[in-house]
Structures are given as C-alpha cells and as structure tokens.
Amino acid sequence: MAIETTSFESRGERCAATWYLPDAVGERWPCVVLANGFSGTRDWILPDFCRRFAAAGIAALAFDYRHLGESGGAPRQIVDVGEQRADLLAALAHARRDPRIDPRRVALWGTSLGGSHALTVAADDPDLAALILNMPAIDALSGANVEEKRKRAGVSRARTVAITLRLVGAALRDLSRAARRADPLYLGVYGEPGEAFFTDPELAPRFRRVAEGSPTWQNRVAARFLLGAPRYRSGTFERVKAPILICLAEHDLEVSADFIRAKAKGAARVDIRTYPVGHFDLYHGDAFEQVAADQVAFLRAHLGPR
Known part of the structure; x- marks a missing residue:
C-alpha cells in the first residue's frame, strides 16, 4: 500500500486529502471516497478504514472539509452542511479525474454526519457504483435518540x-457574530451539558484518545451548526441507484x-447490518474489525473487475 498526500479545490479553497493506494499495477483501480x-x-x-480498503485492492481517498484540519477556509472550525456536501462533490470529482482510478467503479462512504452528506450526494449521482453508510446521522431531530x-x-x-x-441561544449569538464578521462563538465537541454537542460521560476516554492520536482535530465547533443541522428529505433513499450497505x-x-x-425501506437495493x-x-476493537470486513466484502462485490 502507498500513501500520498494530495489536494483539490472546493469553492475557491484548498481541501487537503490523502490517497491510500493498493499495491498493484495494471488495470485502473476501483475507488471509495470517504466523508x-x-x-x-x-x-x-x-485511516483505519482506508488501509483495509487499500489492502483489498480498492483505492481510498480521505479529505478534510474546508474550515477543518489542514484544509483552507476561515474562520476555523465551521461545520456547514451545505458547504461540506460541496466539498464531498469536489472530492468525488477529484477521484474520478485521477488517471489511476476507474471512474465507473467509484463508491462513497460516509459515517455519522458524513453519512447524511454521502446519501444526499448519492441520490443525485446515477453513475455511483456503491454507497456505504456508517451510522448515518440523516436527521438531527427525528433521527436522534434524544429520549434515550x-x-x-x-x-x-x-x-x-x-x-x-x-445551546440554541449560543447558536443564535454565533449567527449574529457571523453577520458582523466577528469571531465565532464555539461549543465543545465533547464536554459538559449546555457547553458541548456530545456530553455522555462514558465517551470521555474516547475523546481523550482522539485528542492524543489525531493532531489536527480540535474539540470545538462554531455553535451555529445547531441551526443548520441536517434534516431528512422524503424520497432521498428512493433516488439512490447504487447498491447501499448500511x-x-x-x-x-x-x-x-x-x-x-x-x-431505508424505500431504497431499491439495500443491505442493513446491525452490530451489538x-x-x-x-470505530474500535472487534466491532471495527467486523464492520471493516463486511464493508470490504460489499465493495469487492460491487466494484469488482469490469
């Protein structure tokens, strides 16, 4: 496997990206773009998923959304659903343009909020070869486990x-700051109730490991995200032509x-797997190993030789 840094442009800003490429020569590779x-x-x-895919002979492209990580965009730590979907479209186009990639064998992979992005993009792309949705957060209200x-x-x-x-008050104040071009008002990604998006005490060790092992990640996001969180549009699953693994x-x-x-019942071709x-x-341990194996098998089945 080879790892290469690359980049592409999305709405005038640079998006930093990384290729994970199979150790193979000859025919153009199939590819999966990860959100x-x-x-x-x-x-x-x-990286853990990308390495599994590349080892299976499938090129993988991971990227940073604008305003996050090593990509451009100011102010920093902005999560905007519409803008991130534009970044995913640009990543998909970048993959298809690469001469090493077979543009007829390109899949999308999205996890959590990225699953919402991947589903929406896939619904408008009849040429997509496959779609993987990892716990897709497709609706911030109806699809959230608020009571649990x-x-x-x-x-x-x-x-x-x-x-x-x-939290809504913080989002409104942040939106007002944006209108005045002032610095954003941030909430923690993980922290205390009323001060962060994720607050479950059992997640503390997870986020400590993220902070230690992912140097470009930051534990803060502009509060305005709450006012633009994704909502599911009826009929989206029905418009996806590609086979789907959820x-x-x-x-x-x-x-x-x-x-x-x-x-997902309305999707034409969907395989739903549930893990305990x-x-x-x-993303970790035995569950990750099983999920990665299932996803590799799915991609091999649908991105196989021409």
Whole structure:
C-alpha cells in the first residue's frame, strides 16, 4: 500500500486529502471516497478504514472539509452542511479525474454526519457504483435518540429543555457574530451539558484518545451548526441507484437505528447490518474489525473487475 498526500479545490479553497493506494499495477483501480463525521478530520477514524480498503485492492481517498484540519477556509472550525456536501462533490470529482482510478467503479462512504452528506450526494449521482453508510446521522431531530440520551444521562425533561435552550441561544449569538464578521462563538465537541454537542460521560476516554492520536482535530465547533443541522428529505433513499450497505449500532445513542431502517425501506437495493455496540464502538476493537470486513466484502462485490 502507498500513501500520498494530495489536494483539490472546493469553492475557491484548498481541501487537503490523502490517497491510500493498493499495491498493484495494471488495470485502473476501483475507488471509495470517504466523508468523515461531525468535526472529523482525515487523521481520525478514516485511516483505519482506508488501509483495509487499500489492502483489498480498492483505492481510498480521505479529505478534510474546508474550515477543518489542514484544509483552507476561515474562520476555523465551521461545520456547514451545505458547504461540506460541496466539498464531498469536489472530492468525488477529484477521484474520478485521477488517471489511476476507474471512474465507473467509484463508491462513497460516509459515517455519522458524513453519512447524511454521502446519501444526499448519492441520490443525485446515477453513475455511483456503491454507497456505504456508517451510522448515518440523516436527521438531527427525528433521527436522534434524544429520549434515550436523556435517560442515560439521568437528566430530567425540564433540565433537558433548559440545556437545549442554552445551546440554541449560543447558536443564535454565533449567527449574529457571523453577520458582523466577528469571531465565532464555539461549543465543545465533547464536554459538559449546555457547553458541548456530545456530553455522555462514558465517551470521555474516547475523546481523550482522539485528542492524543489525531493532531489536527480540535474539540470545538462554531455553535451555529445547531441551526443548520441536517434534516431528512422524503424520497432521498428512493433516488439512490447504487447498491447501499448500511451499518448500524444497536445501542446507538446518537442516531436512531429504527429511524434509519424505516427510511431505508424505500431504497431499491439495500443491505442493513446491525452490530451489538454503541455509536463510537464501530470505530474500535472487534466491532471495527467486523464492520471493516463486511464493508470490504460489499465493495469487492460491487466494484469488482469490469
């Protein structure tokens, strides 16, 4: 396997990217383009999947969204759904232009928020060869496990409402700052209730490891994201022409597996796998090994020789 740094342009800004290339010569390679989740940079989670895909003979392209990691864009640490989807489209075009890649055998892979991006892009791309959705966060309201998260945290409904109002207030103040071109108002990716997006105490070790092992990742995102979080548009799954593999976590507190199953029923070709773990567990240990093996098998089946 070879690892190469590369870049492409998205709406006038440079997006930093990395190729993971198979150790093979001859015919053009199939390829999968990976879209990371909320606040994710290409040195977090993605390398483990990319290495598995490249070892299986499938080129993998990971990239940083604008405003994050090593990509351009100011101010920093902005997560904008529409802009990130534009970055994914630019990454897909970059992969298809590469002379080493077979443009007829290109797949998309998206995890969490990136799953929402990948699904939306795939719905408008009839030439896509395959789509993998890893715990896709396709709807921030209807598709979120708000009640289960409240119970896990042991927080009353009244306290939940108060925390929600505090977060929305921060988002509104941040939006006002954006209109005045002032510095963003940031919330933690992980932290205390009312001050961060993820607050489950059991996630603390996970995020400590992220901070230690992913040097370009930052534990902060502009609060305005809350006012532009993704909502599912009815009929999106039905418009996807490519075969779909959906990997769900049975004990996911961030994404409702039931919601995903219900919406995916309309897809023409879909394989849904459920694993007995939580949302972030699919990235680690035995669960990761099983998920990666299933995804490699799926990609081999649908990106095989011409």
